[in-house]
Amino acid sequence: MKLDVLAIGSHPDDVELGCGGTLALLAQRGLKVGILHLTRGEAGTRGTVEERRTEAQAAATSLGVAEIEFLDCGDGALRTGPEEEDALIGVLRRFRPDLILGPTPSDRHPDHGRAHRLVAAASYYAGLKGRGESAPYRPAAVFSYMQHDPFEPSFIVDVSATWEVKMEALAAYASQLHQPGSRRDEPPTKVASPEFRAAVVGRAQHYGLLVGAAYGEPFWSRLPLAVADPWALLPGGPR
Numbered sequence: 001m002k003l004d005v006l007a008i009g010s011h012p013d014d015v016e017l018g019c020g021g022t023l024a025l026l027a028q029r030g031l032k033v034g035i036l037h038l039t040r041g042e043a044g045t046r047g048t049v050e051e052r053r054t055e056a057q058a059a060a061t062s063l064g065v066a067e068i069e070f071l072d073c074g075d076g077a078l079r080t081g082p083e084e085e086d087a088l089i090g091v092l093r094r095f096r097p098d099l100i101l102g103p104t105p106s107d108r109h110p111d112h113g114r115a116h117r118l119v120a121a122a123s124y125y126a127g128l129k130g131r132g133e134s135a136p137y138r139p140a141a142v143f144s145y146m147q148h149d150p151f152e153p154s155f156i157v158d159v160s161a162t163w164e165v166k167m168e169a170l171a172a173y174a175s176q177l178h179q180p181g182s183r184r185d186e187p188p189t190k191v192a193s194p195e196f197r198a199a200v201v202g203r204a205q206h207y208g209l210l211v212g213a214a215y216g217e218p219f220w221s222r223l224p225l226a227v228a229d230p231w232a233l234l235p236g237g238p239r
Protein backbone atom coordinates (compact mmCIF):
# COMPACT_ATOMS: atom_id res chain seq x y z
CA MET A 1 0.00 0.00 0.00
CA LYS A 2 1.23 3.52 -0.83
CA LEU A 3 1.20 5.67 2.33
CA ASP A 4 0.95 9.46 2.54
CA VAL A 5 2.44 9.73 6.02
CA LEU A 6 4.77 7.43 7.97
CA ALA A 7 5.43 8.13 11.66
CA ILE A 8 8.58 6.44 12.97
CA GLY A 9 9.48 5.89 16.64
CA SER A 10 12.17 4.07 18.61
CA HIS A 11 9.77 2.30 20.97
CA PRO A 12 6.09 1.36 20.87
CA ASP A 13 4.21 4.42 22.31
CA ASP A 14 6.82 7.04 21.21
CA VAL A 15 4.88 8.04 18.09
CA GLU A 16 1.50 8.09 19.82
CA LEU A 17 2.87 10.34 22.60
CA GLY A 18 4.75 12.64 20.22
CA CYS A 19 2.30 13.07 17.36
CA GLY A 20 -0.78 10.91 17.95
CA GLY A 21 -3.16 13.87 17.63
CA THR A 22 -1.58 14.91 14.34
CA LEU A 23 -1.74 11.36 12.96
CA ALA A 24 -5.44 11.10 13.85
CA LEU A 25 -6.04 14.48 12.19
CA LEU A 26 -4.28 13.41 8.98
CA ALA A 27 -6.12 10.06 8.93
CA GLN A 28 -9.46 11.81 9.43
CA ARG A 29 -8.85 13.97 6.36
CA GLY A 30 -8.47 10.80 4.31
CA LEU A 31 -4.68 10.48 4.14
CA LYS A 32 -3.13 7.03 4.41
CA VAL A 33 -1.10 7.01 7.63
CA GLY A 34 1.33 4.33 8.83
CA ILE A 35 3.37 3.75 12.00
CA LEU A 36 6.79 2.11 12.13
CA HIS A 37 8.26 1.09 15.50
CA LEU A 38 12.03 0.63 15.10
CA THR A 39 12.20 -1.77 18.06
CA ARG A 40 9.78 -4.10 19.82
CA GLY A 41 10.34 -2.44 23.20
CA GLU A 42 12.06 -5.57 24.50
CA ALA A 43 14.26 -3.66 26.99
CA GLY A 44 11.32 -1.91 28.66
CA THR A 45 10.97 -2.11 32.45
CA ARG A 46 7.27 -2.96 32.11
CA GLY A 47 5.30 -5.18 29.72
CA THR A 48 6.36 -8.04 27.43
CA VAL A 49 7.12 -7.83 23.69
CA GLU A 50 3.82 -9.60 22.90
CA GLU A 51 1.89 -7.28 25.21
CA ARG A 52 3.47 -4.20 23.65
CA ARG A 53 2.72 -5.47 20.13
CA THR A 54 -0.95 -5.95 21.01
CA GLU A 55 -1.04 -2.50 22.63
CA ALA A 56 0.61 -0.92 19.57
CA GLN A 57 -1.95 -2.53 17.28
CA ALA A 58 -4.85 -1.26 19.42
CA ALA A 59 -3.35 2.24 19.57
CA ALA A 60 -2.89 2.32 15.78
CA THR A 61 -6.51 1.26 15.28
CA SER A 62 -7.69 4.09 17.58
CA LEU A 63 -5.75 6.66 15.53
CA GLY A 64 -7.14 5.40 12.21
CA VAL A 65 -3.74 4.17 11.05
CA ALA A 66 -3.74 1.96 7.93
CA GLU A 67 -0.42 0.13 8.37
CA ILE A 68 1.73 -0.77 11.36
CA GLU A 69 5.23 -2.24 11.06
CA PHE A 70 8.06 -3.22 13.39
CA LEU A 71 11.80 -3.41 12.77
CA ASP A 72 14.24 -5.04 15.17
CA CYS A 73 16.97 -2.40 15.60
CA GLY A 74 17.59 -3.19 19.28
CA ASP A 75 15.78 -1.53 22.20
CA GLY A 76 18.23 0.06 24.62
CA ALA A 77 21.09 -0.03 22.12
CA LEU A 78 19.40 1.11 18.92
CA ARG A 79 21.65 0.18 16.02
CA THR A 80 22.11 2.59 13.11
CA GLY A 81 24.47 0.61 10.84
CA PRO A 82 24.15 -0.19 7.13
CA GLU A 83 21.97 -3.23 7.92
CA GLU A 84 19.41 -1.12 9.80
CA GLU A 85 19.58 1.55 7.09
CA ASP A 86 18.85 -1.10 4.44
CA ALA A 87 15.87 -2.39 6.45
CA LEU A 88 14.43 1.13 6.79
CA ILE A 89 15.16 1.97 3.13
CA GLY A 90 13.17 -1.17 2.24
CA VAL A 91 10.19 0.06 4.30
CA LEU A 92 10.36 3.56 2.75
CA ARG A 93 10.53 2.20 -0.81
CA ARG A 94 7.66 -0.21 -0.14
CA PHE A 95 5.28 2.36 1.37
CA ARG A 96 6.54 5.45 -0.50
CA PRO A 97 5.36 7.98 2.16
CA ASP A 98 5.46 11.69 1.20
CA LEU A 99 5.84 12.84 4.80
CA ILE A 100 7.94 11.30 7.58
CA LEU A 101 7.41 12.21 11.24
CA GLY A 102 10.32 11.03 13.39
CA PRO A 103 12.35 11.68 16.55
CA THR A 104 14.53 14.75 17.24
CA PRO A 105 18.35 14.82 16.84
CA SER A 106 18.88 14.40 20.60
CA ASP A 107 16.69 13.52 23.58
CA ARG A 108 16.87 12.11 27.13
CA HIS A 109 16.68 8.51 25.86
CA PRO A 110 19.73 7.96 23.62
CA ASP A 111 17.70 5.60 21.37
CA HIS A 112 15.69 8.64 20.21
CA GLY A 113 18.72 10.55 18.88
CA ARG A 114 20.05 7.38 17.28
CA ALA A 115 16.66 6.80 15.64
CA HIS A 116 16.75 10.38 14.29
CA ARG A 117 20.08 9.71 12.60
CA LEU A 118 18.82 6.40 11.20
CA VAL A 119 15.65 8.03 9.82
CA ALA A 120 17.57 10.97 8.32
CA ALA A 121 20.12 8.67 6.67
CA ALA A 122 17.61 6.16 5.31
CA SER A 123 15.26 8.91 4.03
CA TYR A 124 18.16 10.33 2.01
CA TYR A 125 19.79 7.09 0.86
CA ALA A 126 16.40 5.64 -0.20
CA GLY A 127 16.47 8.20 -3.02
CA LEU A 128 19.79 6.98 -4.45
CA LYS A 129 19.53 4.45 -7.24
CA GLY A 130 22.98 3.14 -6.37
CA ARG A 131 21.78 1.97 -2.94
CA GLY A 132 20.25 -1.51 -3.09
CA GLU A 133 18.16 -3.22 -5.75
CA SER A 134 14.66 -1.76 -5.27
CA ALA A 135 13.44 1.39 -7.07
CA PRO A 136 14.72 4.62 -5.44
CA TYR A 137 12.24 6.78 -3.55
CA ARG A 138 12.78 9.81 -1.30
CA PRO A 139 10.10 11.29 1.03
CA ALA A 140 9.34 14.99 0.40
CA ALA A 141 9.74 16.07 4.04
CA VAL A 142 10.98 14.79 7.40
CA PHE A 143 9.72 16.57 10.54
CA SER A 144 10.49 15.75 14.19
CA TYR A 145 7.92 15.46 16.97
CA MET A 146 8.66 16.35 20.61
CA GLN A 147 9.44 13.66 23.19
CA HIS A 148 11.22 14.41 26.49
CA ASP A 149 13.42 17.43 25.74
CA PRO A 150 11.67 20.64 24.65
CA PHE A 151 12.75 22.55 21.53
CA GLU A 152 11.75 25.75 19.75
CA PRO A 153 8.99 24.53 17.42
CA SER A 154 9.11 25.20 13.67
CA PHE A 155 5.32 24.81 13.72
CA ILE A 156 2.55 23.64 16.04
CA VAL A 157 -0.41 21.53 14.92
CA ASP A 158 -3.77 22.33 16.55
CA VAL A 159 -4.87 18.88 17.73
CA SER A 160 -7.87 19.99 19.80
CA ALA A 161 -10.24 18.09 17.48
CA THR A 162 -8.39 14.79 17.95
CA TRP A 163 -7.10 15.14 21.52
CA GLU A 164 -9.56 12.58 22.89
CA VAL A 165 -8.60 10.14 20.13
CA LYS A 166 -4.94 10.53 21.12
CA MET A 167 -5.74 9.87 24.80
CA GLU A 168 -7.70 6.77 23.74
CA ALA A 169 -4.67 5.54 21.78
CA LEU A 170 -2.40 6.16 24.79
CA ALA A 171 -4.84 4.24 27.02
CA ALA A 172 -4.11 1.17 24.84
CA TYR A 173 -0.58 1.13 26.31
CA ALA A 174 -1.74 -0.20 29.65
CA SER A 175 1.71 -1.71 30.41
CA GLN A 176 3.55 1.57 29.80
CA LEU A 177 1.44 4.55 30.81
CA HIS A 178 -0.53 5.37 33.90
CA GLN A 179 -4.28 4.87 33.52
CA PRO A 180 -6.51 6.50 36.13
CA GLY A 181 -7.95 3.85 38.45
CA SER A 182 -5.70 0.99 37.27
CA ARG A 183 -3.13 -0.88 39.34
CA ARG A 184 -0.31 -3.05 38.01
CA ASP A 185 2.30 -4.92 40.05
CA GLU A 186 5.29 -3.80 38.04
CA PRO A 187 8.21 -1.53 38.83
CA PRO A 188 7.32 2.18 38.74
CA THR A 189 8.86 4.15 35.86
CA LYS A 190 8.87 7.84 35.08
CA VAL A 191 6.64 7.28 32.06
CA ALA A 192 4.16 5.15 34.03
CA SER A 193 3.61 7.78 36.74
CA PRO A 194 0.45 9.89 37.12
CA GLU A 195 2.74 12.95 36.88
CA PHE A 196 3.88 11.92 33.40
CA ARG A 197 0.29 11.63 32.20
CA ALA A 198 -0.48 15.09 33.64
CA ALA A 199 2.63 16.46 31.91
CA VAL A 200 1.49 15.07 28.53
CA VAL A 201 -1.75 17.02 28.89
CA GLY A 202 -0.04 20.12 30.30
CA ARG A 203 2.56 20.26 27.55
CA ALA A 204 -0.11 19.97 24.83
CA GLN A 205 -2.07 22.75 26.51
CA HIS A 206 1.09 24.89 26.72
CA TYR A 207 1.88 24.53 23.01
CA GLY A 208 -1.81 24.87 22.15
CA LEU A 209 -1.93 28.18 24.03
CA LEU A 210 0.89 29.56 21.87
CA VAL A 211 -1.27 29.16 18.74
CA GLY A 212 -4.68 29.89 20.26
CA ALA A 213 -5.73 26.23 20.50
CA ALA A 214 -6.80 24.02 23.40
CA TYR A 215 -4.13 21.41 22.55
CA GLY A 216 -1.08 21.57 20.28
CA GLU A 217 1.66 19.23 19.09
CA PRO A 218 5.01 20.95 18.31
CA PHE A 219 7.28 19.91 15.42
CA TRP A 220 10.81 20.77 14.32
CA SER A 221 12.01 21.02 10.74
CA ARG A 222 15.73 21.00 9.83
CA LEU A 223 14.93 23.11 6.77
CA PRO A 224 12.84 26.31 6.67
CA LEU A 225 9.27 25.75 5.48
CA ALA A 226 8.08 27.39 2.26
CA VAL A 227 4.79 29.26 2.50
CA ALA A 228 2.82 29.75 -0.74
CA ASP A 229 0.22 31.97 0.91
CA PRO A 230 1.24 34.01 4.00
CA TRP A 231 -2.43 35.02 4.38
CA ALA A 232 -3.25 31.41 5.22
CA LEU A 233 -1.00 31.74 8.31
CA LEU A 234 -3.38 34.17 10.06
CA PRO A 235 -4.47 32.71 13.41
CA GLY A 236 -7.83 31.03 12.92
CA GLY A 237 -7.33 30.89 9.15
CA PRO A 238 -7.80 33.50 6.40
CA ARG A 239 -10.48 36.17 7.02
Ligand SMILES: [Zn+2]
Binding pocket: 010, 011, 014, 109, 111, 112
Ligand atom coordinates in the same frame (compact mmCIF):
# COMPACT_ATOMS: atom_id res chain seq x y z
ZN1 LIG B 1 11.17 5.99 23.25
